[in-house]
Amino acid sequence: MTFKRTKSALLVIAALGLAACGDEQQIPSNSEPKALTEKDAQQFVEKAQKDISELLIPAAQAEWAYQTYINQDTAALSAYFNEKVTSKATNYAKQSAKFNAVEVDQDTRRKLNLLTNSLVMPAPEDPEKSARLAQIGSELGGMYGAGKYCRNTEECFTLPEMSNIMASERDPKLLLEMWEGWRQVSPPMKALYAEQTELANQGAQELGKKDLSEMWRGSYDMEAEAFGQELDRLWGQVKPFYEALHCHVRAELGEKYGEDVVPQDEPIPAHLLGNMWGQSWGNIYDIVKPEQKMDVIDITKALEEHDYDEIQMVKQAESFFSSLGFAPLPETFWERSMFTQPTERDAVCHASAWDVDNIEDLRIKMCIQKNGEDFSTIHHELGHNYYQRAYNKQPTLYQNSANDGFHEAIGDTIALSITPKYLKEIGLVDNIPDASNDIGMLLKLALDKIAFVPFGLMVDQWRWKVFSGEITPEQYNSGWWQLREKYQGLQAPVDRPADAFDPGAKYHVPANTPYTRYFLAHILQFQFHRSLCEIAGDQGPVHRCSIYGSKEAGTALNNMLEMGQSRPWQEALETLTGKPEMDATAILDYFEPLKAWLDEQNQDRKCGW
16 A cells, blocks of 8 residues: 555645634724633634634635646635635634633633644735745645656656556666656745745744744644654654564565665665655565465455456445445545546546535545555545544534544554455455465565655654754755655665755645654554454454454444544544553554564564664
């Protein structure tokens, strides 16, 4: 699975505008001093929620039109509504701070905190600067969505086409061409990104924050510094396993391409890992798989043999949720979603899930490829949709996940149940490979899941340093690769030009989508899966468990989803798992047989970088 997915653009808007929209609440002026009361705070919150509901629907519709039909007019509409949402959100956030010293009930205090902390790109108070911030966001999104690499005037490649080449080809020269070609898209973004950072930092400072980094880190029901320490703790639990995987992969790549291409005492060249960003490595399973023959199910081949088309793939993912007791998706989902890449217009193919009206207008946007990777991706995106629907009866400010990592984790938790047992039950395969084949299955999964964990951590480590000024625009690219080497043990395959902006070649950077959610999701999904398997009564190894068909597991899951963001994430986590702390030991439990195998393979190898 490639973790190219994010929460929908609507949810990004919601993060911008969770505190949004409409005329500002009138608060007694300083010229007529009057102590603010709990009732004033409650009225302020209610008006904010009403204004949100009124603006988010047209804003989401405009954003959907832009992302599925990129042109000058839809770009203008998107920028217009983004500016309206962000400026209103910022105004509400600033006004909510006036209630900091007012004694209010717990519910009102939480809503006031969300008004302040849920902004992603806070707009400066100056209307011109606010409009400029929205314009830059639209321009960056358009640059990425319309990006192509052209060898010449007649031969051009889209990102999905280049990604397929990266996944399947083994000629290092061709892989390097695609890797460098896509990174030609991002240098024009660099100056815009620096300007955007300056404007958003100004907006954050007007809200009383040191910089945008403090605002992003402080949105997790804990102090910003404490959250950073929590990330370090979780990474410390996973790091030894990642280092063992890295050691094995580097050795096998060295054998495949030669140690002159892949030196055994250096970081791995980033273009050889089967993925445009080197973030997940499942596509090179054929290179690093065990020598002994392993019976690992090829889902792509199974889909082809059973004549699955794009719609049937989505229908099957829907049936998984139905087996847990969730209601079917609305008919409008099938009428309004984008399932395949349009042929006559530019569109953003990056997979995303949408809840356009915050009630029932659920959609996904994907350029579905008929392969196992996208089969899993579809399950992930529908996880967003079912989460969105579960909390749609919450007040507007609570219509979000417990934290953003929860939203990403739910669909991937379901995808962990795409086991041979599940594939046999739905008729995609005839036989379940016995336990002697588990190493192959676990290795293939670890190449996606565990390889991703440090990438999921370092993207925002880079951004937080950019926002704080620790990394200057002149250091954007060098700082990016320093962190990639530190966390992932990867290096650029060639020296990068002085004007390179390789972070911009990753969707979430120009789209301003916080990325720590994906790191958290990779921790939480295994923790959720382990608990759901226990609830479902599965007695086997956790990596063989599928909760498909378990109404008990579905009920437990829905009980957490319905909470939305109404309570701190620690309470939501405890509702499902019985404990309020995130815990990466579930990863170690899941992959225990693989870790023992990797240690055997690496006995005579030099590991580390």
